[in-house]
Structure formats: C-alpha cells, structure tokens
Amino acid sequence: MNFDQAIERVLSHEDGYVNNPADPGRETKWGISKRSYPNVDIKNLTRTQAIDIYRRDFWSRVHADELFGGVAYQCLDFAVNSGIETAIRYLQRALNVADDGHWGPITVAAAKSMTETDQIMRLNAERLDFMRKLTGWASFSSGWAGRIAGNLRYGAVDA
Template structure:
C-alpha cells in the first residue's frame, strides 16, 4: 500500500479534474474515473480520496502492484488506468516474454521478476505507443497520449 500511495499522485497528475468532453467515449470524467466505467458514481461530486480508493481497489490490486518491481510498477498502474487492466497485463506479458493471456499468474510474475527492469519499461511502453497509434481518436488525443508516455519514461528514469 505504501508504494501505491507513493505513485498515485503521478497517475492523478495525468488525469486532472472534472471534464465532460463529448468526443471522449468515457463521457463525464473526474480524476480519470469515468461515468462509462462507474455509472453508479456521482462523477461531478467525486472526491480525490474516493478516486484514490477506486484506483487502489480496481487497478493497483488487479495488476498486483505489490508484487511488481519498483522500477516498473508505475508503468503497469498507469497503463491499467488509461487502457484497462487487460491491455496493461498483456503488454506486461509481452514485454516479459510470456504468453499474453491477460492473467497475472505465477509464470507472469516470475518472468517479470527475471526481466531487466529498464528493458521491461522500454518494451512495455513500445507496446503502449503502438496501441495509441492504432486508435481512431489519435488525431484528437494523440499529442496528450504521447506526452503522457514521455512523462512516464521520465518517471522510469527516476525509478530505475
């Protein structure tokens, strides 16, 4: 949990405050929590502590953040938030050289643990950039997505 608390501010720095951009398929969003993903949440009234609790429960725990190497874990968390758990896990698996089944089990954790953290970060972010480039909304949001990834690579340099 301590590592999560050290890293969540990074995620929130990417996500920002309340937005309701009609071009965004997530719809109404605050702190990166979208109405589409959380229809029962009053997005406009969502507090920062509530958002942090959602991130810890629905993203950190699902990517098994406490079991991932410190130089890599932020990358997995941020991608899970931005692209969904399944995509983040598959990219992690590809970067670690194991079957990309979308499930973090003992084989995935062992492969991640054996990987050179800097290489893992680079391969993971290559997957992420290729994914962004395929999205139909790249013309609208691509600059922001690429800047987010560049910022994450700077974080990786600090973490390594």
C-alpha cells in the same frame, strides 16, 4: 515505489471534471469514468474517493506489489488510461509471454527474470504502439504521447 507515490503521479495527469464526447471515457473525473463506474456520481467524486477506487480496483488488479516499483507505476498508469486487462496484456507482451490478460505464475516468473529498466522501456513501447492504433489517436495523440514521454522520464529515475 509504493501506491501513494504512484497515485500522486497518476493524478497529476488526471485532474478535474471532463465530459468530452470524443473521449472514449466520456464523463470522467480524476480519471474515473462513468462508463466504468455507472453508479458513481462522477461530477462530485472527491480525490479521496478516486484514490480509494484506484487502490482497490487498479493497484491490486495489476499486481503492482509483485512488480518492481517503477514497473508498478507504469502498469497503474497504463491501466488508468486504457483499462486493467489491457495494461496486463501489454505488460505480458513486454515480458515475452502469452498476452492473455491473466496474472499467473508464468507472468510472475517472466517479471522476475527481466530487469526493471527493460520492463519499463518495453512496456512503454508496447503502450505507444497500442495507442497509435486507437481511433482517438488523431484527436488525443499529443496528450497521450506526452504522457508516455513523461513516463519514460520517470522510468529513467525509477530504474
């Protein structure tokens, strides 16, 4: 799985302009939030601009090129939905290493020592547990759980 394939999957979940006061991201388009990008004109953000942000700020920061393709997608999707450091920390939990949010040699070694299938399954389990504890779970659980269910389906194909 490369970035172009992964971002198409992510954007299938992240389309259109939304400004929901109950959503922690508040004003978003293509999954890019005003909260994270205060200097970006979110309402007029193009798909191409969003893809450029995801390649620069998300794909590279989750070290996707160092992961199995299926895990790279899962990590990117988690980062888009919950933040980059959160995605890295929960991947580290799935890999049974300290969840400090920093990519280093211990995380790399753990990722190389575990199968792609195990990483995908464990990461999605960690993600679901994380999301169940969020205050927005009551409002957004159906969509979040559905997204994770879809990612498990992708995982079955990818691994």
